[in-house]
Structure formats: structure tokens, C-alpha cells
Amino acid sequence: MKTFFTLSISFLAITFLYATTLNSNRYTQKKIALKSESRIDTPDQDRFVSVKLVQGEFTEPTELTVLPNLDILVAQRRGEIMLYKNQTKKLSLAGKLDVYFKTNTPDVNAEEGLLGMAADPKFAINKFIYLFYSPFDKSVNRLSRFKMVNDKIDKASEKIILQFYSQREICCHTGGSIAFGADNLLYVSTGDNSTPFDVPKQQYVNNGYAPLDNRKGLEQYDARRSAGNTNDLRGKILRIKLKDDGTYSIPDGNLFPKNDPKAKPEIYVMGNRNPYRISVDQKTGYLYWGEVGPDASNDDAARGPRGYDEVNQARKAGNFGWPYFIGNNYPYRAYDYTNGQNGNPFDPAGATNNSPNNTGLGVVPPAQPAFIWYPYGESKEFPQVGSGGRTAMAGPVYYAKPGVSPYPAYYNGKLIIYEWIRGWVKAITMSPQGDYISMEPMLSKISLAAPIDMELGPDGKLYILEYGKGWFSKNPDAGITRIDYLKGNRPPKIESLEIAKTSGLLPYKLTAKVKAVDPDGDALTYIWNLGNGIKKTTTSPELTNTYTVAGEYPVSVTVSDKSKASAKSQTIPVFAGNEQPNVDIVLSGNKSFWFPNKAIDYQVLISDKGASINNQRVYISNTYTEGMDLAGAQLGHQQAAQTLIGKTLMLKSDCSTCHKISTTSIGPAFEKVSSKYQGDPNAVDYLANKVLKGSSGVWGEIPMPAHPAMKEAEVKKITEWIMTLSNKEVVASLPTSGKITPSGTVDKKKSVLNLKATYTDAGTAKLKPLTTTNSVNLKSNQIDATDLKNIKGFETKEVSGADALAMTANEGHFSLNKIDLTKLSGFKFNFGNNSNYEIEVRLDRLDGELLGKSESKSTVSIQPVTDGKFHTVYFIFKASSGEKPIIQSLLVESL
The missing domain is CATH 2.60.40.10 (Immunoglobulins)
Incomplete structure (x- = not known):
């Protein structure tokens, strides 16, 4: 079910001039918003608290509905309707539909099943429940009405309201959300039922742009047959007016007239890729939805824009662009998949649909720009959305109900949006006309596990359905959370x-x-x-x-x-009854740096109270990894294994949403990845590059999004941890004492030498064995300008493709923080120019002990420091006349 939240990323855009139509009023409001998004007058976020009503009992929950008595119904994709009873706090099965939810095609994931649910506005009287689902025995998606009797769904009461063809055995995009507006108007969202991936074994493929492949037999790769087709109910948001007998009429104001043979009158909004969650403002009648966007990483002059997710607002019926436009009406280009030739950008005033798969109008209505749009990288227009995986969702517009005001009046009239992958919730402030003004965090102190639906209950409180971080499975963190607001006393x-x-x-x-x-x-x-x-x-x-x-x-x-x-x-x-063993690594030389071709003398000392040492339980290894910040905390001894740092970083990222350690999710298990690349000496770098830049086609057709905002050093720690998962320690351990001689060349991507020692004791009859790991990190003696700290009087300047420090004042300084000075003889600077200057090297403070001094020389010798402690070393530069120095790098020299 991954691509009902299809993920992707973006890098810096290739220069590309789009033909765009800007909605000037909204655009102006967005520009104003950038100035106001730093507002700090929001209610105290600490007062929002989550109340877990259910956790760990759902299998792929999709949508919820809160009943008048605060009971909650939850739809599960595999067909179950679950009932949470407010009085008993128990969860039970209220019914089950026989649904199509799994393909018979290898490596293709179905997203169909039981997709959406809503209670009738008069449920307290008529007990009607509406379900949008994929019946097992017919290739359609169906909207039906059921009656609830004695807390059970009466399957015999089913009244089919509408249904439409949906192509199966393909992936992806179902939509499926149901929402009611005023006057018994029902809205239901539908996906474009198109495959966003590349056609196998073809030279010219989609590459994450709009799927416009109209070749015969490849209909699933053409979204013009569905979302871009005025005569098809896929890729739309439908609006109908329900009658008491379960039939419906077409309300005034839909997109097309009731008697046009080339347009469906049920269509309220067209041009949707995957409008997965929708909501209707109960006062204004405006429709909101989150649109999960395509996967292209970069803008392409021949194809069109990179991928964006959208949050959209429809004040009236309209066409919202897909597959002709994305974001702020950024146009795609027609593309010939037989020869790779591109056509002109589509025209926002009315895109032409000349696909042979089109059964509707030849020109679609004018395209409407998105309300909010953002890529996988950072958004300049909406910086608060962050970066990473993206799965836009639109929740309700909050209004305090008469006599019920659970939240501050501050939120009245604000749209609440949320993110399945990124996990955040935001409140959107709008003008009285509905124009965007600003965005701010909401529920920022509450952690959510993939929120997939959100609804305001009869008590005026938010109820959030959490899918859980894992795909196609019963996730332990799936559940229902109610959001309370503590107006008085708050817990510790x-x-x-x-x-x-x-x-x-x-x-x-x-x-x-x-x-x-x-x-x-x-x-x-x-x-x-x-x-x-x-x-x-x-x-x-x-x-x-x-x-x-x-x-x-x-x-x-x-x-x-x-x-x-x-x-x-x-x-x-x-x-x-058993004490953790102690592992210590003793170095005879410097404890901060390694030097090319100079041996490092080490000794591993192990003690275990009450037990003798078994050398068969010792494992010692050394590896090289990417450079670390010379801040002290990451250098020298580490009391926990470095690989555990990688696991911690992984859990903080969005990796755990698509990957599990041992079991398959939407992505391969980390253990399988580790096993696949175990024999590759470049695996850590290779996998890190895939995480940063994205990848597709290695483990199936689901692409892995790139993560350009992540730090390369942190990504490598994650991939180092992954590679340990199938490592059976087949490499022999180093001896408990000896010498390690680093290479004479320095690879910037492997500039830190990590010496690690692990010991596991034998445990006792009642207690499991205990393990202790210690680690020492030594940095290369070649220091880049970017490693320098406490910089004053210098500015960063690019020289020969690398960052350097250019002196801008007559006096300036910088430092190396918390380094060991044992056996150091001095420092040698690599300058990018000729200049006159004086250098002072001082200990711990700008006015500290003078260690060395030099005039217009690249090397400064220092007096010995033998206390074995970690110090901060300041370099003070003075240049009163002439050209000022430009420092490219610094070499630490040893005795």
C-alpha cells in the first residue's frame, strides 16, 4: 500500500522556466505568510495531551468515524469493521466485507480493500453507515450504505449507491475517503488507478513524472484515461446528494452538466492523483484534501516539474490539474514514449487530452493551483513542512461546538493538516475568504505513528487513527488517539x-x-x-x-x-548478581588523531568481577568512517557501540516507516539488505548514497525516496549499523594488544579510525550474559576548514571547489575544540594565497598560555603538553596590512 503515499525527494532544481498561471490573491497571501510563520502567540503545546484509546489491535486501519455516543468505528483495509465501545473501552469486530486487497501478481502490491467509512449525519436516528470498498468478486470500487443493528453491520441491509470500474492486479492510488457536507451532500475521493513506476524493459520510461504513456496494452501507465478524463470517475472527488431510499441526485454546482455524454455529473473535483483524505468545512462548505504526489527527484526541461504533495481547497467545483500540472500549476509536457521526444507544456487554461484512452472531452477545464505544495526537499514557500518523505493529509476545520469548547478559541476557523510520513500536525490560518495566511505547529509535543485519519468527534475533540510504522501488517503502534487539552493542572x-x-x-x-x-x-x-x-x-x-x-x-x-x-x-x-564487564582501550600515543604511516599502539584491558576472562568472548576490530565534528564528544572513547548510534539515528528518521529489521514491509528488511551486500567492501558508501539520492528497481517497483536534507555522516552511521545485522563476525578479531598502522593516504570519506572492543561474559544460572562495548575514534590529522570552531574575523569562501576561511578583519581567531595534545609538535597551515600575518597558539582561552608563535610561516611549533587531558586550542591571527590570509586546511603534526 506504499504508494497511496508514494514517496520521493528533490534536490536543487535544474534551471527551468515554467509556464505557470498564478492565483495572485493566494500567492500574495502566501508571501505574507512567510513573514508571519514565526509567530509565537499559539497556545501552550504542552497542554495538548494524547489519550490512547486503542493500541496494537489494528491490522491496516484506514478510516474512522466517531458515533454520537462516542463509540468509534474503524475500517480496516482487509475488510474488517472494528467497533470501539466508549463505555467498556473494548474493541470488537462489528462486521467484515469480502474485499479484494491482495494481488496475484508477484511483487505488485494492491492498495484496494475497505477504503473509507462515514456515519450518516442522522446516525442516531437511522443507524446508517457508508462504506467505500473493493468487492472481491467484481473489478469495481463501490460506495454502499449499511445499517448497524446491535453494534453489528447488517450485511443484508446493503444498498449499493454507486460503483465504477477499477483496474486490478496493478499498483496504485485508490483515494477512498468519505465526508459529509451540509444538506446531505456526500463527498467521496477516488485515486487515478495508475501505475507511477517505469514500464519494464523499455528505453523511454516515466521516471517519476506524470504517467502519460498511451501505447496500446499499457493503459495503466496513462493517467489521462482516468484523472485527466472527464468521463471517468477515477482520480476525482465526487459529490452527490443522498436520498432516504439510498439513491442519489446530482446537486447544483458540480463540475459538469447533468446531460453531457462526455462528462460524469457526479464529478465535483477532477485532476486528482491520490486524494487520500478529505474534509469539508462545516460552515463554509469548502472542500479540503491532501494530494499525494509523484516521485520525480528533479525538474526536467523535457518532462516537467519534480514531485510535490499538495493540500488543496475547493470553494467550488474545479479541475486541479493532474496529470497535466502539479503544485502551483507547474506544467508537464506531452511525451512520446517511443522515441523520447517531448511536446509543449500543457496549457493551464485548458489542457488537451488526445490520449486514445480518453473517453471524455478533448479539452479539460482550466487548472486550479494548489493551496499548499511541497517537495521532498525543503520548501521555500512553506518552510514549516520540513523535508523527507511526504504524504499530505487534510483534516477538519476546527470550530468549537455550542456548549463544547475543548480547545482554545484561538483555533476556531483554522484548517488542521497532517503528514503520514513526517508525523506532524499543522494549523493553517486563513482569511475570512479562505485565503492562506500562515502555518504553525499544532500538537508539536505529541508523537504520532503514521496518522492516517483525523476527525472531530461530537465532543469537539480530535480523534486520530494511527496506521503504525510498517506496511501491510498488524503494527504494534497502530491505534486510536484522542487529543485532550488541559486547561487547568498539567501532569509532570x-x-x-x-x-x-x-x-x-x-x-x-x-x-x-x-x-x-x-x-x-x-x-x-x-x-x-x-x-x-x-x-x-x-x-x-x-x-x-x-x-x-x-x-x-x-x-x-x-x-x-x-x-x-x-x-x-x-x-x-x-x-x-552479575556485574557488567569492564572494557578499556589504552593508547600509548595521542588520543585524538591518527597520522599516516605512524603505528598506533593499543591495548584492550578487560575485567569482570567474580569471573575469569575468556578470550574467546572478546572481539576487537578497526574500521574507517566519515569524518566527525572535532567537538570532543564524538572523538576519543565511546561507551556504547558505534553501530548503536546508527540504530538510534535510523529510528529518528523516516526509515522505520518503510523498513523493519527482520520482517518485510513496503521495503526489504534491513537484515536482507545487510546479507545482500555483505561481501561488498564498498557497501556502506554505496547504501548511504542510495539513501541520500534515492533508488528504484533493486527490490521491486516501489522506489525509495532520496533524503537530501540528511547529513551524510549520519546516513553512513545508519548504513554501518545495517551492515552489522548479518555480520557473523567471520573476520578474525584483532589481538588484545598490538599496533595498527594507518595508510599513508587519507580518504575524506573515511577519515576517522574507529577501534572497537566488545566483551560478553558468561552470565549466571539466573541471568543472561552481559555485554560491554567500548570504542575509540581517532580523527585524521588533516583538518578541513569546516572542522574549525569559534570563528571570528573570517568568512567561508570557496577555493578550488572546497570551503576555505578568508580573513576579513585585521585580527581574527578560530579553535580546535577538546583535543589531546600528547606528542603533538605543531600545526601546519595550507594557505590559498600569499600574505603577511602573525599566528599565536594559545591553550584553552584566547588569553591562555602561549604554546607557540609564528610570523608569515605556514608551520607553528608548540611546546609539549603532557597532562593527557583534552584541551581547546585557539589560533589567533593578526594581519595589519596587505592581503589577508586564506586558510584551506590545517595539518596536525606529531613528534
Whole structure:
């Protein structure tokens, strides 16, 4: 189901002049918005809290509807209708439809199934539920009405309202959202039912642009047959007026007249790729939807624009462009897939549909620009949306209901939009006419696991359906969340739980400390759960406890204020009866840098209280990775394995949405990736490049989006971690003491030498073995200008394709932070010009101890520093006349 949220990315656009039609009023409002998006007068986001009603019990939930009694119905793609009872807080099966949800074609994912759900506005009286689904036995998508009897969907009561052909055994784009407006007007969204991927074994392919391939037999690659076709209900948002008997009429104001043989009268909005979630403003009647966009990474002069997602607003019926336009009416070009020749850009005033698959009008209505649009890279127009994977969703326009005001009046009239992949929620401020004014974070302190639907309940509160981070599966983080707003007392906030030593021999003394604050300044009480039924209550955030019985104990703390509002910490396991082994790496030389062709003497020291050391449990290795910031924290000894840093970075990114460690999701399991590339010595660099730039065709037709905003060094840590998942340690361990001699050449992408040592003890009869990993990072002695800190009197300037520091004042300085000076003899500068200057090297402060001084020489010798500590070294430049120095790099020299 990946491409109902088709992902892609963007880099800097190739210079390309679009023929665009700008809606001047909206564009002006957007320009104003850029000045106001930094507003800080929003309500306190800490007062929004999430209440988990259900978690871990759904399998591919798609849409929810909140009933008048606050019961909640949830549609699941595989056909189940689930009922959450507000009184009992229990989830049960209310019914199941036999739906088509899985293809018989290898490597092709179906997105069809039970797609949408809505309760009748008069549900309290008539008990009608509307479902949009793909019946198993007929190749159509169908809108039907059912009656709910005794908390069950009565399948015999089905009244088919409308249905239309949908091509199967292909991927993708279903739409499927249902929403009601005033006067019994029902809206339902439909996808373009087109394949966005490349036709196999063809020279000229789609490459993530608009699918316009009209060759015979390739109909699924032509969105002009559906979204761009006025006589087809696919790629549209339909609007009909329901009658009591389950039939419907065509309301006034739809896009086409009722008697045009080449246009469907049900169409309210056309030109949709995948309008996955829609919402109707209950006061203005304006329709809003999120449009999941195509995958092209860059603008292309021969094809058209890169991919954008959109949030759209329809004040009246209209054509919103696809597959002729995207974003702010950026036009695609006609393209001949037989020879790669392109035609003219489509005309926003009325694009021509000359596809042989078209059954509708030859010229479509004028295209409307998007309300909000953004690529996978950063958006200049809407910077608050961020970057990365994109799956735009449109939620409700908030209004406090009479007698019910759960949220501040500040949000009245604001459109709430949200992102499935990026996980954010934003509030959009609009003018009285509906023009865009500004965007701001909402629910910014609440973490959501792939929000797929959002609805305002009868109580005026937001109910959010979370699909969970994983595809085609029962995700443990899938669920229903209700958003409450605390107008009075707020619960405490726990920042961290720290345990000084998580293991020890008996008697084991635990020392724990929790960092917690109360937003209202109340005194706090701490209820400690120390495992196996042991509990203690304190008024202090610190606790000691002695364990006398061996075992593993899960430790956590609940922090409560005077009004009994509380928060619970994470759980940390501690081990009584076995102590974590100690691993230390001792270097005889410098602890910050390695030097080409100079041996590094190392020794790994292991101790394990109460047990002898088994060298078969030791593993020592050294690798090279990309350069790290010389800030000190990442250099020298690391108390955790470097690969764990990669896992942490992965979990913070959007990678976990499409990939799991062991099981297949929309993307391959990380273990399979690791196994595939295990024999490739360039695997880390290769995979990192694929993450940064995107990839397709390696693991099937689903493309992997690029991530241009991610830092290359962080991406490489992720790929390093991935490559460890199938590593069976077949490479022999280094000895516990010895020498490592770095190469005489320095690869900038592998400028950090990582020496890592791991030891696992034998455990005990009652406790599992414990592992300790220690690591030392040594930076290359060749320092780029970008590694320098505390810069003053210099500016960055590009010289020979690399960043350099150009002096701009008569005096300036910069520093290397927290470095070991053991066995260093001086520093040699690589200058990009000839100049007169004086250099002073000082210890820890600008006026600190003078280590060395030089006039108009590239090398500054320094006096020995032998304390073994990490210091900050300042370089002070003075240049009173003539050309000022340009520093390209710095070489650390050793004795």
C-alpha cells in the first residue's frame, strides 16, 4: 500500500522556466505568510495531551468515524469493521466485507480493500453507515450504505449507491475517503488507478513524472484515461446528494452538466492523483484534501516539474490539474514514449487530452493551483513542512461546538493538516475568504505513528487513527488517539531516568535519579517500581535500594503532582548478581588523531568481577568512517557501540516507516539488505548514497525516496549499523594488544579510525550474559576548514571547489575544540594565497598560555603538553596590512 503515499525527494532544481498561471490573491497571501510563520502567540503545546484509546489491535486501519455516543468505528483495509465501545473501552469486530486487497501478481502490491467509512449525519436516528470498498468478486470500487443493528453491520441491509470500474492486479492510488457536507451532500475521493513506476524493459520510461504513456496494452501507465478524463470517475472527488431510499441526485454546482455524454455529473473535483483524505468545512462548505504526489527527484526541461504533495481547497467545483500540472500549476509536457521526444507544456487554461484512452472531452477545464505544495526537499514557500518523505493529509476545520469548547478559541476557523510520513500536525490560518495566511505547529509535543485519519468527534475533540510504522501488517503502534487539552493542572514531565550502575554482584546497590519538572510548579511525589513487586515512595528524585536476591529487575518511576496528575518514565532493566564487564582501550600515543604511516599502539584491558576472562568472548576490530565534528564528544572513547548510534539515528528518521529489521514491509528488511551486500567492501558508501539520492528497481517497483536534507555522516552511521545485522563476525578479531598502522593516504570519506572492543561474559544460572562495548575514534590529522570552531574575523569562501576561511578583519581567531595534545609538535597551515600575518597558539582561552608563535610561516611549533587531558586550542591571527590570509586546511603534526 506504499504508494497511496508514494514517496520521493528533490534536490536543487535544474534551471527551468515554467509556464505557470498564478492565483495572485493566494500567492500574495502566501508571501505574507512567510513573514508571519514565526509567530509565537499559539497556545501552550504542552497542554495538548494524547489519550490512547486503542493500541496494537489494528491490522491496516484506514478510516474512522466517531458515533454520537462516542463509540468509534474503524475500517480496516482487509475488510474488517472494528467497533470501539466508549463505555467498556473494548474493541470488537462489528462486521467484515469480502474485499479484494491482495494481488496475484508477484511483487505488485494492491492498495484496494475497505477504503473509507462515514456515519450518516442522522446516525442516531437511522443507524446508517457508508462504506467505500473493493468487492472481491467484481473489478469495481463501490460506495454502499449499511445499517448497524446491535453494534453489528447488517450485511443484508446493503444498498449499493454507486460503483465504477477499477483496474486490478496493478499498483496504485485508490483515494477512498468519505465526508459529509451540509444538506446531505456526500463527498467521496477516488485515486487515478495508475501505475507511477517505469514500464519494464523499455528505453523511454516515466521516471517519476506524470504517467502519460498511451501505447496500446499499457493503459495503466496513462493517467489521462482516468484523472485527466472527464468521463471517468477515477482520480476525482465526487459529490452527490443522498436520498432516504439510498439513491442519489446530482446537486447544483458540480463540475459538469447533468446531460453531457462526455462528462460524469457526479464529478465535483477532477485532476486528482491520490486524494487520500478529505474534509469539508462545516460552515463554509469548502472542500479540503491532501494530494499525494509523484516521485520525480528533479525538474526536467523535457518532462516537467519534480514531485510535490499538495493540500488543496475547493470553494467550488474545479479541475486541479493532474496529470497535466502539479503544485502551483507547474506544467508537464506531452511525451512520446517511443522515441523520447517531448511536446509543449500543457496549457493551464485548458489542457488537451488526445490520449486514445480518453473517453471524455478533448479539452479539460482550466487548472486550479494548489493551496499548499511541497517537495521532498525543503520548501521555500512553506518552510514549516520540513523535508523527507511526504504524504499530505487534510483534516477538519476546527470550530468549537455550542456548549463544547475543548480547545482554545484561538483555533476556531483554522484548517488542521497532517503528514503520514513526517508525523506532524499543522494549523493553517486563513482569511475570512479562505485565503492562506500562515502555518504553525499544532500538537508539536505529541508523537504520532503514521496518522492516517483525523476527525472531530461530537465532543469537539480530535480523534486520530494511527496506521503504525510498517506496511501491510498488524503494527504494534497502530491505534486510536484522542487529543485532550488541559486547561487547568498539567501532569509532570519526565526528562530522564538515570541509573548510575545497572548491574552488580550481590548485594547490589541501586542508585537512581529521575529528572522531572512540573509545568505548574507543584511539589512532586515519586513512586518507584523496582521490579518483582518492590515499590517505594519518596519526595526526593533520588533513590537507593539494595537487592539481595539475584535476578533481572525492571525499574521505572511514576511522578505525581499534588492533584494526582502523573507521568511514567521509561523502564530500565537492572541486573543483581552479575556485574557488567569492564572494557578499556589504552593508547600509548595521542588520543585524538591518527597520522599516516605512524603505528598506533593499543591495548584492550578487560575485567569482570567474580569471573575469569575468556578470550574467546572478546572481539576487537578497526574500521574507517566519515569524518566527525572535532567537538570532543564524538572523538576519543565511546561507551556504547558505534553501530548503536546508527540504530538510534535510523529510528529518528523516516526509515522505520518503510523498513523493519527482520520482517518485510513496503521495503526489504534491513537484515536482507545487510546479507545482500555483505561481501561488498564498498557497501556502506554505496547504501548511504542510495539513501541520500534515492533508488528504484533493486527490490521491486516501489522506489525509495532520496533524503537530501540528511547529513551524510549520519546516513553512513545508519548504513554501518545495517551492515552489522548479518555480520557473523567471520573476520578474525584483532589481538588484545598490538599496533595498527594507518595508510599513508587519507580518504575524506573515511577519515576517522574507529577501534572497537566488545566483551560478553558468561552470565549466571539466573541471568543472561552481559555485554560491554567500548570504542575509540581517532580523527585524521588533516583538518578541513569546516572542522574549525569559534570563528571570528573570517568568512567561508570557496577555493578550488572546497570551503576555505578568508580573513576579513585585521585580527581574527578560530579553535580546535577538546583535543589531546600528547606528542603533538605543531600545526601546519595550507594557505590559498600569499600574505603577511602573525599566528599565536594559545591553550584553552584566547588569553591562555602561549604554546607557540609564528610570523608569515605556514608551520607553528608548540611546546609539549603532557597532562593527557583534552584541551581547546585557539589560533589567533593578526594581519595589519596587505592581503589577508586564506586558510584551506590545517595539518596536525606529531613528534
